[in-house]
Amino acid sequence: MIPQFAVIGHPNEGKSSVLSTLAEDDSVVISPLPGETRKCRTFPITIDGRPMVQLVDTPGFQNPRKILASLKKKSASGLDAFKELTQNEASDPDLADDCELLRPVLTGAAIIYVVDGSRPLRTVDKIEMEILRLTGRPRMAVLNNKEEEQQYLNGWKEELRKNFNSIRLFNAHQATYVERINLLQALKSIDQDLEPLFDSIIQSFEIDWQNRNSQVASKIIELLKQALPYTVSSSIKTEDNRKQIEQKLYEQYKKQVSKLEEQTLKAIRKLYKHNIFNIELPENSILHDDLFSEKTWQVLGLNKKQMMIAGGIGGATLGATADIVAHGLSFGLFTALGTVLGSTGALLGGKKFSQGHKLLGIPLGKEEVIVGPNKNHSFPFILLDRSLLYYNHVINWAHGRRSHQATTTEISLQNDKMQGFSTLLDKKEMRLCTEFFNVARENKTDSSSAEKEQLFFHFLTGKLQNISTGKQV
Numbered sequence: 001m002i003p004q005f006a007v008i009g010h011p012n013e014g015k016s017s018v019l020s021t022l023a024e025d026d027s028v029v030i031s032p033l034p035g036e037t038r039k040c041r042t043f044p045i046t047i048d049g050r051p052m053v054q055l056v057d058t059p060g061f062q063n064p065r066k067i068l069a070s071l072k073k074k075s076a077s078g079l080d081a082f083k084e085l086t087q088n089e090a091s092d093p094d095l096a097d098d099c100e101l102l103r104p105v106l107t108g109a110a111i112i113y114v115v116d117g118s119r120p121l122r123t124v125d126k127i128e129m130e131i132l133r134l135t136g137r138p139r140m141a142v143l144n145n146k147e148e149e150q151q152y153l154n155g156w157k158e159e160l161r162k163n164f165n166s167i168r169l170f171n172a173h174q175a176t177y178v179e180r181i182n183l184l185q186a187l188k189s190i191d192q193d194l195e196p197l198f199d200s201i202i203q204s205f206e207i208d209w210q211n212r213n214s215q216v217a218s219k220i221i222e223l224l225k226q227a228l229p230y231t232v233s234s235s236i237k238t239e240d241n242r243k244q245i246e247q248k249l250y251e252q253y254k255k256q257v258s259k260l261e262e263q264t265l266k267a268i269r270k271l272y273k274h275n276i277f278n279i280e281l282p283e284n285s286i287l288h289d290d291l292f293s294e295k296t297w298q299v300l301g302l303n304k305k306q307m308m309i310a311g312g313i314g315g316a317t318l319g320a321t322a323d324i325v326a327h328g329l330s331f332g333l334f335t336a337l338g339t340v341l342g343s344t345g346a347l348l349g350g351k352k353f354s355q356g357h358k359l360l361g362i363p364l365g366k367e368e369v370i371v372g373p374n375k376n377h378s379f380p381f382i383l384l385d386r387s388l389l390y391y392n393h394v395i396n397w398a399h400g401r402r403s404h405q406a407t408t409t410e411i412s413l414q415n416d417k418m419q420g421f422s423t424l425l426d427k428k429e430m431r432l433c434t435e436f437f438n439v440a441r442e443n444k445t446d447s448s449s450a451e452k453e454q455l456f457f458h459f460l461t462g463k464l465q466n467i468s469t470g471k472q473v
């Protein structure tokens with residue numbers, strides 16, 4: 001049995017938005033104009049494509065006064081009175097939306113009543129609540145506050161308590177993963193018969209979330225394994241065009257690595273079911289800057305002490321580089337064709353080949369110019385930071401919030417200030433990361449390398465879990 005809940009309420013209160021967020025479905029139609037939803041439509045909450053709970057989006061009440069008056073005249077009570085009403089009055093155009101919204105309730109759906117608790121309570125709201133109470137169906141009220149206004153909240157709660165088995169604050173635009181799980185937990189309390197089923201559904205949700213986090217960790221690992229050893233090369237025949245070729249290769253290198261990163265971020269977005277709308281990053285997010293921009297490296301690069309730790313493990317002589325990067329000087333030099341990168345072991349290297357030497361059967365020129373692999377110790381941490389920041393925004397971007405809509409309420413995303421996650425790592429974590437980065441950079445596949453990758457994977461899934469549950473990273 002798949003439990004069904006009808007999401008009901010006054011027009012424009014955010015019913016479709018709450019449903020969209022709860023079902024992680026950005027295909028639900030949401031509009032600033034009241035009366036957008038006119039027909040009931042079912043959206044499942046799915047795990048691995050399997051529907052676990054059915055949510056029915058419904059039109060808003062149009063004529064609750066007339067409905068209540070009509071119900072009161074019926075000799076039948078409970079759902080029978082509603083059945084009679086919808087049979088007799090479905091053709092009344094004044095009641096078309098009201099009959100339509102009650103339809104799923106008559107076939108057994110429980111009720112989620114959505115109200116905007118930031119506006120004052122009116123008589124018509126009390127009438128809607130009374131109608132829903134008369135259905136006798138299990139019901140929960142969701143306060144979806146569209147504005148910051150708090151002064152009406154107690155009045156709402158008092159009235160809702162009289163008519164609903166459970167009341168929850170749940171914001172369609174800001175609800176996080178934890179708040180979604182909490183709302184599901186609360187749903188089971190409105191109907192005891194649902195308890196065992198909901199316990200197993202919630203467990204499946206938690207497992208599904210962990211699975212998605214594991215997939216994110218694998219995708220980040222894959223990115224590091226591709227980006228760290230990445231090289232581009234070209235042969236130069238004469239010294240005249242060396243600078244030009246180096247510049248071209250360097251641009252090519254940056255473009256390709258950025259593309260690898262972009263693909264990873266896209267895959268993360270898809271895992272969290274953001275299929276249609278792009279998530280909107282906060283204005284001050286460092287992710288607005290390119291991977292290789294100066295600002296990115298200043299904000300996300302390792303601090304001096306960490307550079308020393310990373311460098312020690314990497315075995316490179318760091319001295320000057322640590323100073324340069326720590327003082328944010330890297331970029332003047334960095335853009336001057338990889339001098340900083342070069343100083344830790346030649347981003348830009350040159351390999352001499354004897355005349356006539358062949359590589360894979362292709363005759364090589366006099367000299368092969370190779371850009372990469374990037375041995376700067378901040379580089380993998382920057383890639384990691386950016387993926388984690390993106391993850392943090394994606395999981396906290398509620399599906400009911402549409403990027404093209406301007407809102408009056410300022411959204412403060414959880415962990416918004418988390419810029420430079422790497423700088424929070426302790427010495428042990430730095431070591432664990434750096435050991436894996438070295439494995440990735442050198443494409444190592446022996447058993448000790450696989451073990452280092454495994455350790456990094458566990459470390460990363462733990463961090464993702466902490467980020468998603470709002471714990472300290």
Ligand SMILES: Nc1nc2c(ncn2[C@@H]2O[C@H](COP(=O)(O)OP(=O)(O)OP(=O)(O)O)[C@@H](O)[C@H]2O)c(=O)[nH]1
Nearest residue numbers: 011012013014015016017031032034035036037060
């Ligand atoms: N700021 C803010 N706006 C919200 C929130 N929830 C919904 N809205 C906005 O309110 C408007 C109506 O949202 P819908 O979800 O379409 O409302 P509805 O109750 O389904 O409306 P109808 O289908 O017309 O009855 C949209 O412009 C939403 O973006 C919220 O939590 N915060």
Ligand SMILES: [Mg+2]
Nearest residue numbers: 015016036037
């Ligand atoms: Mg709607």
